[in-house]
Amino acid sequence: MYNLILFLTVVLCGQLYADDHPVKANFLADVDAVAPGQSFRLGIELTMEEKWHTYWLFSGDAGLPIEVEWQLPADVVTGPLQWPLPNKFEEQGELVVYGYADEVLLMAEATGPQALAAGDTLHLAAEVSWLVCRELCIPGEASLTLALPVAAVGKPSAQQAQFARYAAQVPGALDERVAVELAVRGEGAMEVDVRLAYEGKAFEQGEQVPDFYPLAADDFALSTRRLAADHLVLSVEPYGDAEVDTLRGVLVYGLDGAVQAGTLALDLRAAPRQGEGILARDYRAASGEVARSLWVYIAFAALGGLILNLMPCVLPVISLKVLGFVNQAGEETKRVQQLGWAFCAGIVATFLVLALAVLLVKSSGEQIGWGFQFQYPGFVVAMSALVFALALSLFGVYEILLPGTGNLGGLE
Structure with a gap:
């Protein structure tokens, strides 16, 4: 049943974003007609929905840069891709990334062949791929084409002002x-x-x-x-x-x-x-920083732990903790202290192992931080399917029985 739920979740999410992807891609040029041997600019325009962003040449701690693969006639010469200055974002897990929100135009200089003749058509194409993120990240791609008529004299396009605006944002x-x-x-x-x-x-x-x-x-x-x-x-x-x-x-x-x-x-x-x-x-x-001793930070950490007990998700557990204290009231003091120290040691050891795992991955050259796994759609889908499956169990659709609990207390 779990596999069925996971499969349906993947299909539904894929269909959702296939029909309404948050990024729209267009292939533009700063000319409506090109003359033989004329230099002009090609551009890939990406328009993002509100609160979504794509990534710069260097994406930062997470994400993937936009990729553009020109598919042009062999005698069309292009220069390097020009990247406007990006914005700096902070994502979950204190990850710093560089990218674009709302809209961006990536440009490249191009020169048409001298052998073109008036009346010809210059056929251009580009394969574009990107990763767009908000709370989660979605990959996207587009196959774009553009046909430019050839004339004796080139004709500027209506997008020339847009090209000039983004060209001014490219750092020199x-x-x-x-x-x-x-x-x-x-x-x-x-x-x-x-x-x-x-x-x-x-x-x-x-x-x-x-x-x-x-x-x-x-x-x-x-x-x-x-x-x-x-x-x-x-x-x-x-x-x-x-x-x-x-x-x-x-x-x-x-x-x-x-x-x-x-x-x-x-x-x-x-x-x-x-x-x-x-x-x-x-x-x-x-x-203006003020130096503080280690004990001050330990006190802040303890205060934070106490405040966590007031969180709504923790309140149902408090009664269990109080019941545990009551049950330990009749035990020996030494036994209670041993249990307390064992509990603390277990928590510290667990987080040390997690921190060590992150440090080992970082030392191998990967750029990750806490919560980095939520950058991957597959992980988010798997977690959503798991929570959904557990919710069905809580609603009584099916039961998860542990060994030895099939006839607990004589009840079926």
Whole structure:
């Protein structure tokens, strides 16, 4: 019966999103007619429903980047795919990802062949695939085609303004007038102090600036802290024995009332090293952090545990806990203490095993965090089917009998 429920759930979910996928894809060009040998721009437009997002060239801690495979005539030359500056999102499990909400246009420069003649038609195609996420993630793909008539003189399309708007959002090389000063603390796992300067101008701080979006982070984890409009700290944690010498990415900053960005490579080997104490004091002064002892955090953890007893899902269990205390009242004090310590040790050991499992997977190069399994539709479908099957049992559709309980108390 479980297999039947799982099969039906997969079929229903697949049919649901096959009929109404949250992403619509279109193949666009900035010309309605192309002249022989003319350069023009091709674009893949993805439109997402509200609260859904797709992923950038580097997706971050989860997700998959959009993939575009051009299928063009052999004599049509194309340049690299151009990616507009993404947004930065935080998903479940404190996963940081980079992507697009609402709409995005990925572009590439193309040049038509000189051998074209007026009256011909240039047939173009593209295979596009993506992963779109909200509470769960859904893969999508589209086979797109575009036919452009050939004319003696090229004709701009109505989408030319849209192409220009997104082209302005594609990060180029960092403005040479922006000076970047680095300082590194630590070996292996390190913190990189990034300070910006611009002669005659002051940087502006906002919700998403300043920041650093890595173009690749296959062998390390990266997190950022904003200390000021011109001051950023990057925390770099290599996976396993990997050595991180260079950080390549996009520096995002606020200047002249706008968010600006530029690509650069941060050479960590050439950066000066700073002492532990100096840099740590600098961070605390800039960020306003207050140092607390371990006992304070233990007290907070204990308080959080007590508050959990007031959660609705825990209330039915409290009576069982109280009954357990009553049953232990007549036992020896030593026996009660042993049970308490065994219970605590079991909880701590369980979470240590879970933490060790995550660390081992991360050390192998995977980028995961707590709740990462809920990024996979198959796991979500399986969990939904399991909960549904257990609900049917609670409603009396069928019973799950454990060995030795088939005739409990003489009842059938």
